[in-house]
Amino acid sequence: MTRASTFTASLPYWLEGRQLPNALPTDEDRMALVHDLADLNWRAGNGGPFAALVVDSATGDVVSAGVNVVLASGLSSTHAEVVALSLAQTTSGSWDLSSGRQLELVVNWRPCVMCYGATIWSGVRRLVIAGSGPECEELTGFDEGPMRDDWREQLEARGISVTSDVLRDRALRTFAEYGASGSTVYNARRD
Amino acid sequence: MTRASTFTASLPYWLEGRQLPNALPTDEDRMALVHDLADLNWRAGNGGPFAALVVDSATGDVVSAGVNVVLASGLSSTHAEVVALSLAQTTSGSWDLSSGRQLELVVNWRPCVMCYGATIWSGVRRLVIAGSGPECEELTGFDEGPMRDDWREQLEARGISVTSDVLRDRALRTFAEYGASGSTVYNARRD
Numbered sequence: 001m002t003r004a005s006t007f008t009a010s011l012p013y014w015l016e017g018r019q020l021p022n023a024l025p026t027d028e029d030r031m032a033l034v035h036d037l038a039d040l041n042w043r044a045g046n047g048g049p050f051a052a053l054v055v056d057s058a059t060g061d062v063v064s065a066g067v068n069v070v071l072a073s074g075l076s077s078t079h080a081e082v083v084a085l086s087l088a089q090t091t092s093g094s095w096d097l098s099s100g101r102q103l104e105l106v107v108n109w110r111p112c113v114m115c116y117g118a119t120i121w122s123g124v125r126r127l128v129i130a131g132s133g134p135e136c137e138e139l140t141g142f143d144e145g146p147m148r149d150d151w152r153e154q155l156e157a158r159g160i161s162v163t164s165d166v167l168r169d170r171a172l173r174t175f176a177e178y179g180a181s182g183s184t185v186y187n188a189r190r191d
Numbered sequence: 192m193t194r195a196s197t198f199t200a201s202l203p204y205w206l207e208g209r210q211l212p213n214a215l216p217t218d219e220d221r222m223a224l225v226h227d228l229a230d231l232n233w234r235a236g237n238g239g240p241f242a243a244l245v246v247d248s249a250t251g252d253v254v255s256a257g258v259n260v261v262l263a264s265g266l267s268s269t270h271a272e273v274v275a276l277s278l279a280q281t282t283s284g285s286w287d288l289s290s291g292r293q294l295e296l297v298v299n300w301r302p303c304v305m306c307y308g309a310t311i312w313s314g315v316r317r318l319v320i321a322g323s324g325p326e327c328e329e330l331t332g333f334d335e336g337p338m339r340d341d342w343r344e345q346l347e348a349r350g351i352s353v354t355s356d357v358l359r360d361r362a363l364r365t366f367a368e369y370g371a372s373g374s375t376v377y378n379a380r381r382d
Contacts, residue, residue: 003255004281005207007274010197020194064194075277076286076312077268083198086266090195095267095377114312117305117336121267121378145308146345154337186286187312 009073009083012046015065023060027128030055030106031167033065035130035174038080038108041067042178048142048186049178052080052107054088054097057126063103064088070186081107081115085122097123104128108171109136110164113145120158127155128163130171139175141185200264200274203237206256214251218319221246221297222358224256226321226365229271229299232258233369239333239377240369243271243298245279245288248317254294255279261377272298272306276313288314295319299362300327301355304336311349318346319354321362330366332376 010016015037024030030053037051047068054063066084070076084105089095097103104126105119111127119127132152137144148154152162201207206228215221221244228242238259245254257275261267275296280286288294295317296310302318310318323343328335339345343353 002282003211003253004278006199006201007277007281008197008199016196062194070286074284074286075280076288076314077273077277077309082268086198086268087195089266090198091193093265095261095265097267112308112312114305114308117303117308118268120334120336121303121305123267143311143349145311146339146342148337148339151337158334 007075009069009075009078009086011065011083011087012041012044012067012069012072014040014044015067020062020065022062024055024062025060027106027163027166029060030128031108031130032170034106034108035167035170037065037067039174039177042181042183046072047078049140049174050080050108052084052105054084054124055104055106057102057104064091071184076186077114079112079115081105081111082118085118085124089122098125099123102126108174110144110151113147116147116151119160120155125159126161126163128166130166131168132164135172136175139172139179141179143187198266200260200266200269200277202256202274202278203232203235203258203260203263205231205235206258211253211256213253215246215253216251218297218354218357220251221319222299222321225297225299226358226361228256228258230365230368233372233374237263238269240331240365241271241299243275243296245275245315246295246297248293248295255282262375267377268305270303270306272296272302273309276309276315280313289316290314293317299365301335301342304338307338307342310351311346316350317352317354319357321357322359323355326363327366330363330370332370334378
C-alpha cells in the first residue's frame with residue numbers, strides 16, 4: 001500500500017479569484033463578508049455553510065479568508081476556521097499569530113469543539129461570532145461536538161476575548177436555507 | 192498583500208522514508224510504534240513528542256502514520272492526530288473513514304480538545320491511547336485545552352470506543368525526557 005505523506009487544502013476557485021476588501025473597519029463589516037462567503041460556499045457544493053476571516057483587530061486588514069472545504073478537499077478537519085487560521089499562518093510564516101499585531105477570528109457561529117481548540121492554539125486574541133446557541137445544530141443538522149458550559153471563560157482565561165451576536169439573524173437565515181436544501185451533512189458515521 | 196490560498200503539511204523526511212510494518216496485530220504493537228515515532232519526532236525538532244497511527248482494527252494494516260509537525264509546518268493545527276487522520280483521508284480519498292472497514296486512531300495520550308473534535312469528525316470507530324491523566328501537561332508543559340469530564344462517554348455515544356492505558360509508562364518516559372530538554376512548547380501567546 002502506498003501511504004500519503006502530504007496533505008493539502010485549497011480555497012475554491014470562486015474565493016481564490018475573488019477581490020476582497022483590504023480593510024474592514026467594523027465587526028459588522030467583517031461579519032457581513034463572512035455571511036456572504038458562507039452562503040456562497042454551500043451553494044457551490046464545497047462544504048457546509050460556514051466561513052471565517054482572520055483580521056487585524058486594529059486596522060481591519062483581512063489576513064485570510066476561509067470557508068469549509070470538507071467536501072471539496074476530502075479532509076474532515078478543513079472547517080472554515082482551520083482553513084482561515086492555516087492560511088493566515090502560511091502567509092505569516094508562523095504557527096503563532098500572536099506575534100506582532102493583534103489578530104482575530106471572525107466566524108458565523110460558535111466554533112465546533114475541534115475549531116474551538118484550533119482557535120486556542122492559533123494565537124488569535126479575539127473571537128467574533130454571530131451567535132452561540134443550539135440554533136446552528138437545529139437548523140443545519142450538524143453535530144458541533146461536546147463543548148464545556150464555560151467555553152467562553154476558558155477562552156478569556158487564555159487571553160482570547162469573545163464578542164457574540166454580530167449580525168445574528170443573517171446567520172440563522174443561511175443555516176435555515178442550508179437545512180432546507182437537503183445538502184450533505186458531513187458528520188462522519190452517519191449510518 | 193498577497194494572501195495564501197493553499198496550505199500543505201508533510202511528514203518529516205525521516206518518517207516519509209521509513210519502512211513501516213504492513214500490519215501490527217495487537218494494541219501493544221501499534222502503541223510501541225507510536226512511542227518510537229513520538230520520541231524520534233521531538234528529538235528531530237519537528238514538533239512535540241506526539242505521534243498517531245490510523246490502523247485497520249481487524250487486520251492491523253497501518254493506513255497512515257502522523258507526527259506533530261507544528262514547528263516544521265508552521266501550522267498550529269498540525270498535531271499528530273490531525274496529520275494521521277488527514278493522511279488517511281488523502282490515501283482513501285474520503286473525508287469519512289467510516290466507509291468500508293473499521294479504522295482506529297492510536298495515539299500516545301488523550302487528544303487535546305482540537306484533536307478530540309478532529310477524531311469525532313474523522314469517521315474512526317475506536318480510539319486507543321496510552322493514558323489520559325494530567326501527567327502529559329505536567330511533564331511537557333503543554334496546555335491540552337478545556338475538556339469535558341465526560342469526554343469518554345461523549346465519544347462512545349457517537350460510536351467511538353475508547354481503550355486506554357496501553358504502554359502507559361513509556362509515554363510518561365517520553366514526556367519526561369521532552370520536558371527536561373527545554374524544547375519549544377508551541378502553545379501560542381506564550382508571553
